[in-house]
Amino acid sequence: MSSSTVAGQLVEYLVEAGVRRIYGIVGDSLNPVVDEVRRTGGSAKGGIDWIHVRHEEAAAFAASADAQLTGELAVCAGSCGPGNLHLINGLYDAHRSGAPVLAIASHIPSNEIGSGYFQETHPDRIFGECSTFNELVLTAEQAPRMFRAAIRSATAGHGVSVVTLPGDIAELPAVGDIVPLLLPDPPTIVPDQASVERLAEAINRAERVAIFAGYGVRGAHDEVIALAEQIGAPIGHSLRGKEFIQYDNPYDVGMTGLLGYGAAHAGMHDADLLVMLGTDFPYSQFLPGDVTTAQVDVNAGVIGRRTRVDVPVHGDVLATLRALAPLVERKDDRSFLERWLGKHDKMMHRVVGAYTRSADTLVPIHPEYAASILDEVAADDAIFTTDTGMCNVWTARYINPTGQRRFIASMLHGSMANALPHAVGAQMSHPGRQVVSISGDGGLSMMLSELLTVAMYKLPVKIVLFDNSTLGMVKAEMLVDGLPDFGVDVPPVDYTAIAAAAGIHSQRVEDPSAIREALETAFAVDGPALVQLVTDPMALSIPPTVTGEQVRGFAMALSKVVLNGGVGEALQMARSNLRNVPRP
Numbered sequence: 002m003s004s005s006t007v008a009g010q011l012v013e014y015l016v017e018a019g020v021r022r023i024y025g026i027v028g029d030s031l032n033p034v035v036d037e038v039r040r041t042g043g044s045a046k047g048g049i050d051w052i053h054v055r056h057e058e059a060a061a062f063a064a065s066a067d068a069q070l071t072g073e074l075a076v077c078a079g080s081c082g083p084g085n086l087h088l089i090n091g092l093y094d095a096h097r098s099g100a101p102v103l104a105i106a107s108h109i110p111s112n113e114i115g116s117g118y119f120q121e122t123h124p125d126r127i128f129g130e131c132s133t134f135n136e137l138v139l140t141a142e143q144a145p146r147m148f149r150a151a152i153r154s155a156t157a158g159h160g161v162s163v164v165t166l167p168g169d170i171a172e173l174p175a176v177g178d179i180v181p182l183l184l185p186d187p188p189t190i191v192p193d194q195a196s197v198e199r200l201a202e203a204i205n206r207a208e209r210v211a212i213f214a215g216y217g218v219r220g221a222h223d224e225v226i227a228l229a230e231q232i233g234a235p236i237g238h239s240l241r242g243k244e245f246i247q248y249d250n251p252y253d254v255g256m257t258g259l260l261g262y263g264a265a266h267a268g269m270h271d272a273d274l275l276v277m278l279g280t281d282f283p284y285s286q287f288l289p290g291d292v293t294t295a296q297v298d299v300n301a302g303v304i305g306r307r308t309r310v311d312v313p314v315h316g317d318v319l320a321t322l323r324a325l326a327p328l329v330e331r332k333d334d335r336s337f338l339e340r341w342l343g344k345h346d347k348m349m350h351r352v353v354g355a356y357t358r359s360a361d362t363l364v365p366i367h368p369e370y371a372a373s374i375l376d377e378v379a380a381d382d383a384i385f386t387t388d389t390g391m392c393n394v395w396t397a398r399y400i401n402p403t404g405q406r407r408f409i410a411s412m413l414h415g416s417m418a419n420a421l422p423h424a425v426g427a428q429m430s431h432p433g434r435q436v437v438s439i440s441g442d443g444g445l446s447m448m449l450s451e452l453l454t455v456a457m458y459k460l461p462v463k464i465v466l467f468d469n470s471t472l473g474m475v476k477a478e479m480l481v482d483g484l485p486d487f488g489v490d491v492p493p494v495d496y497t498a499i500a501a502a503a504g505i506h507s508q509r510v511e512d513p514s515a516i517r518e519a520l521e522t523a524f525a526v527d528g529p530a531l532v533q534l535v536t537d538p539m540a541l542s543i544p545p546t547v548t549g550e551q552v553r554g555f556a557m558a559l560s561k562v563v564l565n566g567g568v569g570e571a572l573q574m575a576r577s578n579l580r581n582v583p584r585p
Contacts, residue, residue: 007144008033008171014148018074024052024060025078030107030168055450061091063426066409068100078105082120093131096160097413103155108167124165134162141173192316201328203312207274209337210234216241217279221319233338237265239280241412244402254345257287260397264345279318297321365537366513372399378520380435386423388444391473418447428460442468455529456503464531469538500531507531
C-alpha cells in the first residue's frame with residue numbers, strides 16, 4: 002500500500018532499500034520525515050530505528066561507518082539550515098570513502114526559498130562537492146522519482162546522495178504509487194584481454210617485480226598471494242589495503258606513506274616493475290618515478306593520476322588476477338623477494354620492535370607499547386575505529402589484521418574526531434561484535450557529546466583513549482618544517498570523570514604494567530567503557546624515509562625551543578624519539 006504523504010514515500014523507499022537505521026537529530030522541518038519513521042515501528046517490526054545522536058556531524062560519520070562495514074545503504078538526516086550544515090564533514094568522509102550514504106537535508110518552507118528566511122541556506126548548492134547526487138525536491142509529483150534516483154546513485158557505489166526536502170513539501174499528499182526499486186547486484190568489471198596480456202608480458206619480462214596493494218584487493222587476498230608466490234614479488238600495502246592483504250601473507254613487507262613502516266618503500270623503488278593493485282595512493286612522493294609501473298583499478302579515472310603508468314588495466318583486481326594467472330610464468334630466482342623479506346624482518350625488529358621492547362616500566366606510557374598490548378587483548382574479529390593523527394600511526398603499525406578484523410578511519414578525508422561517531426555506526430550495525438574506538442584526546446574532546454549517545458543506547462563500545470594532552474601529528478609537522486611547536490598542547494583532563502558522570506565504566510592508567518588488566522576489564526564490561534591511557538606527549542611519528550631536509554628542520558626547531566628557554570622540553574623530546582629513528 003502506498004504512503005499518504007511525500008515523507009511517507011521517502012521512508013517507504015528506504016525500508017524497501019533495506020535501511021534499518023537513520024542517524025540524526027529531530028526538529029522543525031524534519032518532523033514529517035521523523036514521524037513517518039516512527040510509524041514504521043522500528044527495525045524490530047521491519048521498519049526503521051531513529052538513532053538520536055548529539056551532533057549531526059556524528060550522524061554522518063556513523064552512517065559512513067555503517068555503510069562501509071555492511072556495504073548497504075545507510076542514512077543520516079538534519080533539519081533545515083544549521084542542522085543539515087553539521088552533516089557536511091561526515092559526508093565528505095563518506096563520499097571520499099565511497100560509502101553508500103543518503104543524507105536527508107530538510108529545508109525551509111518552499112515558498113520562502115530565496116527570501117533570506119530564518120535559517121535559510123541552500124543545501125542543494127552546499128553539498129555539491131561531497132555527493133554525486135544532490136537535488137532539491139519542490140513538488141509532490143517530482144518526489145518519488147528523486148527518491149529512487151538518490152537511492153540508486155548511492156547504492157551504485159558512487160558515494161553520497163543528498164535529498165533536500167522542504168518541510169511543507171514533505172507534508173504534501175503523495176502522488177502516484179510506489180514503483181519498486183529492484184536494486185541491481187554490484188557488477189564485476191572484467192578487463193580487456195589485450196590489457197591482461199600486456200600486463201602478463203610486462204611481468205614475464207621483468208626480473209624484479211614488487212606489488213603495491215590497496216583497498217581494491219578486498220576479496221582478492223588469496224589471488225594476490227598466489228601471484229606473489231608465482232613471480233617472487235614482495236607485497237607492500239597502503240593504509241586502506243592493510244586489513245585485506247597483510248594477514249596470512251608470507252610476502253608482506255609493510256606499508257609505505259606518511260604512516261609507513263617496514264621495507265615496502267625501499268622495495269618498491271628497487272624493483273624494475275611495480276604492479277599497483279586497487280590503489281589510488283595519494284602521496285606521489287612515496288612512489289618511484291623511474292620504475293616501470295602497471296596499475297589495475299576498477300575506476301579507470303584514477304589510473305595514472307599519481308604516477309606515470311606504463312601498463313594500465315581497467316578491471317576488478319579479482320577478475321584481473323584470475324585472467325592473468327594462466328599467462329604468468331614462474332620466476333625461480335627468489336633473490337629479490339628474499340632480500341626484501343630479510344630487510345623487512347630486520348626493520349620490524351630493530352625499528353618498529355624497538356618501540357615496544359623494555360617499555361613495560363617506562364613512564365609516561367609509550368603509545369606504541371600500549372597499542373601492541375591492545376592488539377593482543379582485542380578480539381580476533383574486533384572492529385577498530387581510529388582517530389586521525391598519531392592514533393592512526395599506532396593503529397597502522399601495531400594493530401594487526403586477522404582476516405576477520407575490520408578497520409574504519411577517515412583515511413581519505415583525514416578528519417579529526419571521527420573514531421567515536423564511527424564506532425556508534427559500527428556498533429549499531431554490528432551489535433554482536435566487539436567495537437573499539439581508538440581515540441586521541443584531541444579527537445575525543447572535539448566530539449565529546451557522543452559519549453552521551455553511547456551511554457543512552459548502552460552501546461558496548463570500548464573507547465581506548467591515547468591521551469598525550471597535545472596534537473601530536475601537528476607537533477611533528479611543525480618540527481619537521483623547522484618551526485617550534487606552538488598551540489598544540491592543552492591542559493590535562495580527567496576524561497574518566499566525564500565518562501563516569503555519563504554512566505560509563507572508566508579507568509585512568511598511568512603505569513604501563515596496568516594496561517593489560519585495564520583493557521581486559523573494560524572489554525569484559527557489558528556496556529560502554531573508557532580506558533584513559535596517559536601517554537608520552539613527546540612520542541612522535543617518524544616516516545619510513547627521513548630526508549636531510551626533515552632532519553635539518555627538526556634540528557632547527559629544537560634549537561628554537563632551546564633558545565626560547567625550553568631546554569628540558571628539547572631533551573625530553575630527544576629521549577622520547579631516539580627509539581623512533583630508523584637505524585641501518
